[in-house]
Amino acid sequence: MLALTYDVGNIWLDSLLGVLALVALMTVSALMLIWLERKISARIQMRLGPMRVGPYGLLQTAADALKLIGKEDLRPKTANRWVFELAPFAVFVPTFAALVTIPFTRDWAIAFLDLGLFYVVAVTGLAFVGFLMAGWASDNKYALLGGMRAAAQLISYEVPMVVTLVAVAMVAGSLNLSEIVLFQNRIPLFVWQPLGFFIFIVAALAELERQPFDIPTAESEVVGGPFIEYSGIRWSMFFLASYTSLLIYSLLGSIVFLGGWEWPLGTEAGLWLQILLILVKTSLFIAFFMWVRFALVRLRIDQLMSYCWKVLIPLAFLQVFLNGLVLVYGWPDGFLLLTSGAGLALAMYIIYRAVDTEPRELRMVPARGGGSSAQAATVDATGSG
Amino acid sequence: MIGIFKSMYITFATMLRTPVTIEYPAKHRDVPQRDRAFPILLWDKEVDEPFCTGCHACERACPVECMTVTMKDNPLHADEKSTRRKIVDEFWIDYGRCMRCNICVEVCNFEAIAMNNTWAGHELSKFDRNDLVLDLQQLLSQHKQDKIDAWVAE
DSSP states (O other), X not given: OHHHHSOOOOHHHHHHHHHHHHHHHHHHHHHHHHHHHXXXXXXXXXXXXXXXXXXXXXXXXXXXXXHHHHSOOOOOTTSOHHHHHHHHHHHHXXXXXXXXTOOSSSSOOSOOOTTHHHHHXXXXXXXXXXXXXXXXXXXXXXXXXXXXXXXXXXXXXHHHHHHHHHHHHHHHTOSOHHHHHHHTSSSOHHHHOHHHHHHHHHHHHHHTTOTTSOOTTOHHHHTTGGGTTOOHHHHHHHHHHHHHHHHHXXXXXXXXXXXXXXXXXXXXXXXXXXXXXXXXXXXXHHHHHHHHHHHSOOOOHHHHHHIIIIIIHHHHHHHHHHHHHHHHHTOOHHHHHHHHHHHHHHHHXXXXXXXXXXXXXXXXXXXXXXXXHHHHHHHHHHHHO | OHHHHHHHHHHHXXXXXXXXXXXXXXXXXXXXXXXXXXXXXXXXXXXXXXXXXXXXXHHHHOTTOOEEEEEEEOHHHXXXXXXXXXXXXXXXXXXXXXXXXXXXXXXXXXXXXXEOOSGGGTOOOOSSGGGGEEOHXXXXXXXXXXXXXXXXXX
16 A cells, blocks of 8 residues: 555565555454444443443553463463464464455555455465364364364355355456456446345355354354464464454455445545545445344354355355346346346245244154163053054 | 344344443442441531440440440530430441441431441442451541431431
C-alpha cells in the first residue's frame, strides 16, 4: 500500500514496506475485531463487555496481547518438538500471504495478480496443514481429534467455496480481483447470484471455523481442539490468524459479491470514499459473522459433512451450470437472477426440511448377555416355539 | 429454518436493549433501607453521648461472641445533663466474626445499636484481620456524622 502511494525505487525496500504495512494492518485489525466480538457478544447477552482498559475497553485486547506475550511458551514433554513449534506459523503464513493480493481500493494492494482470486483461495486452503500439524504434534487425543476435524471440515468446504468463486469468475470473465470489482460497477454480483452468495457465506463460516461450524475447536467437545496444548505467543498466533482470516473472507466477500470499492459510487469515487465503501461492506460481513455466532447452535460433525457434500456442492455446481447456460446462449441476466433465486429457495427449503423433521424414532431391543434380557429372550423363545 | 430466523431476530433485538450491567466500583446501586451489613452504634445528639449504656445485652445475645463491652458511671449524669446513670466505656466488635444475624439490634433495650445499611458497611476489605476489630469511636462515627439513616428494632 505504502509502496504504491510512494515510489521508493528499491524493490527490496518496497516489499519490506508492504510487509510492514500488512503486519500492522493484521495486528490492529485483529485487536479491533476481538474487541468488537466481545462487545457484540456482550450486547447480545445484555452485558457491557470490556469497559475498564481505555475508553470503552478499547485497549483491553492490547492488554491481553501483552499478557499473552509475557506468558511462558509451554511445550508438552511428549510433543513432537519441531512440528509443534512450527504449526502456528503454518497457520499464520497462509493467512498473511492471502492478504497480499487483496485490493483494498483501486490503487491500494501489495500486488495486483491476474490470478488473484485463485491465489487467495489456494493460499487460504493451506491453513488446514497447520491445524493438522498442531493436532498431531501435541500428543493429545483432543488436539488430534480437533486437528482431524479441522482438516476434514476445511477440505470439504473448500469445494463449494471454490465452485461458487468459479461461477463468479465465469460471469466476470476474469480471475483478477480488480477486474471482478470493475465488472460490478453497476450491479453487484450478489443480485445476480443470490445462491452463490449464500453458499459463499456458509462456506466462509465453515472455513473460518466459527459457530455454528466451530466443530474443530468446540470447547465442550474437544476443549479447544488443536490449540489445547498451546499457550502464550503461539496460541495468540493461532488467534491472530483466525481473526485475520475473518478479515480476509469478509474482504473477499465484499470484493467478489458486493462490488468492493466500486458499487454504488462508480469508478471515479475518490480514495477516501473507496476506503469508506470497502470498510462498510467488510464490516457488514464481519458483523454478520459475529452475529451468527451468538444466534445459532453448533452442528454435529455428520450434519456438517452431509450438508456440505449433499447440499452445498450440488447447488454450487447448479450455479455454475446456470452461469454456463446464460453465457453460452446469451440469455438476459434476469434469467440468472430468477434461477439462482430459485436455487436459493431450494437451499432454504432443504434446510427447512432438515431442521423441522421429527427426530427418528428409536427402536429399543433387549441387549444380549444381561440377566433380565436373557430371561426375556428365553420367555420369547418359548412363547414363539 | 424458521427457528434460525427467529434466533437471529431475538439476538438482534436483544442487542438493541440496554445492558443490565452496573459497573460496580464506579457506580453503586442503592442499598435497601433494611439492608443488613455490620452493626454500628448510634449517637444521642440531644445529650451528646452514645445511646449505649454498656448493659451487655447484645454481648450476651451474640451467637458468635464478636462483641466486648465495658460499662462506667456516666459523668454527664453527675452533672445532671443526662438521665443515663451508666454509659458505655469501651466497645469492640470483631467484624471478622460477626455473622450479621441482627440479634444484637433486636435485644437492645435502648435502641442504641443498628445494622449498617450503607455501602460503607459492605466495603470493608482490610489487609490485616485485626483491622476488622472496631472500637467505640469507629462504631459511633458514622451515625455521629449523620452519614446513616439507621433502622432499629421497636
